[in-house]
Amino acid sequence: MTETAGSHHPYYKVFAWLTFFTIAEIVWAMPEGMPRWLLIAGLGVMATIKAALVGLYYMHLKYEGRLIWTVIVFPVVLVGVMVAGLLPDAFGYW
Amino acid sequence: MSSATAGAPSLQRAPTFFSPGKLGMWLFLGSDAMGFMGLIGLYMVLRISSPDWHNPALDPTMGLGLVAFMTFVLIVSSVTMVTGLAAIQRGSRKGLLVWLGATILGGALFLGLQAYEWAHFIHLGHDLAAAFTAETGRAAPFTGYQGTFFMLTGFHGLHVTIGVIYLSCIWLRAWKGAYSAGSNSPVELAGLYWHFVDLVWIIIFTIVYLIPDPAGGYAA
Numbered sequence: 001m002t003e004t005a006g007s008h009h010p011y012y013k014v015f016a017w018l019t020f021f022t023i024a025e026i027v028w029a030m031p032e033g034m035p036r037w038l039l040i041a042g043l044g045v046m047a048t049i050k051a052a053l054v055g056l057y058y059m060h061l062k063y064e065g066r067l068i069w070t071v072i073v074f075p076v077v078l079v080g081v082m083v084a085g086l087l088p089d090a091f092g093y094w
Numbered sequence: 095m096s097s098a099t100a101g102a103p104s105l106q107r108a109p110t111f112f113s114p115g116k117l118g119m120w121l122f123l124g125s126d127a128m129g130f131m132g133l134i135g136l137y138m139v140l141r142i143s144s145p146d147w148h149n150p151a152l153d154p155t156m157g158l159g160l161v162a163f164m165t166f167v168l169i170v171s172s173v174t175m176v177t178g179l180a181a182i183q184r185g186s187r188k189g190l191l192v193w194l195g196a197t198i199l200g201g202a203l204f205l206g207l208q209a210y211e212w213a214h215f216i217h218l219g220h221d222l223a224a225a226f227t228a229e230t231g232r233a234a235p236f237t238g239y240q241g242t243f244f245m246l247t248g249f250h251g252l253h254v255t256i257g258v259i260y261l262s263c264i265w266l267r268a269w270k271g272a273y274s275a276g277s278n279s280p281v282e283l284a285g286l287y288w289h290f291v292d293l294v295w296i297i298i299f300t301i302v303y304l305i306p307d308p309a310g311g312y313a314a
Contacts, residue, residue, distance in 0.1 A: 011180070015173040022165055022299075026158060029304045040305055047300040051293050057290040058176045068120050075124045079131040086139045 014057045021046045118129060119283045123290050126253075130294050133246045140238040148239050149306055150215065158303065164207045165256045169198030172292040175261075179285050185275035187268060194265045194281075197288065201258040208251050212244070243302065250298055253291045260284055 025046045029039065056062040061069070140145045150161070174196040181189025223234035264284045267273070273281055 001210070011173055011176050018169045018172075019166065022162070022169065025300065025304055026162055029158075029306060042095055042299050043304050045224075047296055050296045054172060054293045054296065055255065058172050058292075059286055067117065071117070071120045071124050075128045075131070078128060082131065083135055083138075086135055089139060089143075 010057055014053050017053055018050055021050050113279050115279055115283055116286075119286050121271065123286065126290070127294075130249070130297075133242070133249060134297065137246055138301065139240040140242055144238065150243065150303060151209075160207060160211060161299065161303050164204055164211075167200050167204050167207070168292045168295050171197045171204070172289055175285050175288045179278070179281050182268070182273050182278045182281055183275060187271065187273065190268050190278075190281065192274065194261060194268065198258055198261050198265060201254055201261065201288075205251065205254055205258065206256075208247065212247075215243075218271065242245065246298060250291070250294055253294070257288050257291050259288060269300065 025043055028042050028046070055072075061072070174193045178190045178193030178197060182192055219240065225232040226232075260285055264281055267280070
């Protein structure tokens, strides 16, 4: 039998992890006095994990082939170029 | 298949049903992601370059609680969506109708909460602008915060609105018996769109609401 994405159902585990990381993000953002870079880095890592969980398991990217991945990687690379181009402008105002 | 792997569910990459529709949806989502990233990039650049950026989660009336609940609603709607897809892949049309209906309700609830949040901030903006004008005799300036906050969350809200309409059309077709275990590609494509909307909100929630002002602190 050919395996498909629908053969696997870790959906509720993923839901539990998404809920956990959402609560963790809020808790992480609450305390005052934490170095700003550490706060933003922690939030960024947790948001990336959540986005990856949704993409890999709910959008079934874990089971997709190279063509779909290419379609996704291309805009991500372009976004990286755009952010790299814009950030010097942002810091230039200081 | 070896005896060691026969009983365990394999999570190695396996081909899913591939269709031109799926490729088209992914191409659309890729281009849509670039649109969102443009707005998010603009928001980040303006925020970094402004020393006194307002964080909406600092608002004493709204706090972080409302938007955290909105985020939870979208996460729940994602799991109901994927459960609905799994149901029709097993041949359960009733399961699809129930879970897809729950997804639509989740999307509608999110939109209602966002409308409430917007109404609050719009009234607050009017009050602040009136106070500024009374004090200085000049019209209140339009800030980068106002523009980017409403543009970014509004663009996402538009996607949720389209998603709710899209899923409602799928639900109606399912009710008429259009999908089965062997024919459910439109449900999967609608699911891709809906999860994308959830994924984008995960990023917006972090960047717009969770990263505090340089002064720090939240109104929980």
